[in-house]
Amino acid sequence: MIPAAFDYHAPSSIGEATALLAQLGEDAKVLSGGQSLIPLMKLRLANPRHLVDINGIPELSYIRESDGFLRIGGLTREADLDESELIRSRYPLLHDTCKVIADPLVRNLATVGGNLAHADPANDHPAAMLALGAEVTAAGGKGRRRIPITAFFTGPFETALAQDEILVEVAIPMPSARSGGAYVKLERKVGDFATAAVAAHVVLGTSGTCDQVGIGLTNVGITPIKATAAEGALKGARPDEATIKRVAQLAADASQPSADLRGSVEYKKDMVRVLTARALRKALERAGGGR
């Protein structure tokens, strides 16, 4: 399959890239890892007149902690996250996530920024970032601005990014003591989108209650979902089995899946319930010092 013809632009700096996007307007798309965009172009579901390839901008690729945040450059590959000792040792929720995105070959090119900016409700990072309380930084003609992840996904395949903006960084608060997270995905086979998946993040207080809770849901709605009622039911509570069951049911209630080849609405909602309980148990175990 051959994509429709387009003009190729390869800026070497963020400023050059955003200027190109502003100049080319609605007909231009950013080419990051390309692992979603190129298949869409081959199927002619996307036909951009211009591609602005950001792969030649080295300052967009990094993983580091500074000023209380883990900072991931937009062009950072999923494989880089997987191989990062920092991610492996301190951000288990992210490490879980990057291991189940597509397949190992796709992860060698696919980027964290692309996974978020493409805003496919079936993508895995959005739920993880919702659970972790992340913030994205957008760079555009008017400079940089920060967008809380809760305000980022505005619709299916739609984000708060303006036409001339590029997602340059996602920042996640550094883990506090006794915190833990997990991402649990049900997929029919490697490379398939999730039937359902759940990201859970918890911070335990000194008295054994949950001080902070984040729960994000993948591919069970037209956008990634933050299960706020479920989070609220766990916050301040002791995470015993009865509470986990109640919270898991609230997460299932928050999901709005549609029926497809992966299952019926009832099945997917029930999977959200099961996966939420599993993700929470694993997150709690990790918050208590386990792997």
Next chain:
Amino acid sequence: MHIKLSINGEKREADVEPRLLLVHLIREVLKLTGTHIGCDTTHCGACTVLLDGRAVKSCTLFAVQARDREIMTVEGLEQNGKLHPLQEGFMAEHGLQCGYCTPGMLMTSFAFLQKHPTPSEDDIRHAISGNLCRCTGYVNIVKSVQHAAAKLQEGRA
């Protein structure tokens, strides 16, 4: 657009349309037909090549993105008329039947063994999870990679 790249250590140049996929450059312009096109939808991994040492699906990358980079295809495995231990492993352990997925399996395994010289069976199965084989059931492919890993270890010892 005029591009230069290195393929299996050889410098090549080509005039390409931006929309030309890397796999089409490799097969149709550079005439290296060892790299296969299977699903053409980023699923099967038959088109796997190495881009600066990393295994990628060449049907999901534009040729212009490979400019000034190093590509390695299955043709680059054999050195001075001698098959690579992975190729020998696939022969010895019957790691192929129809052979369609084999170039991709070889390239993925090649990149994998560079980073993981003593892998477990589970590691190998995860590593090749982006390469589909419809003949073998993977059992002999895993054995082939294990065969190569052992041979390469002997070579290092």
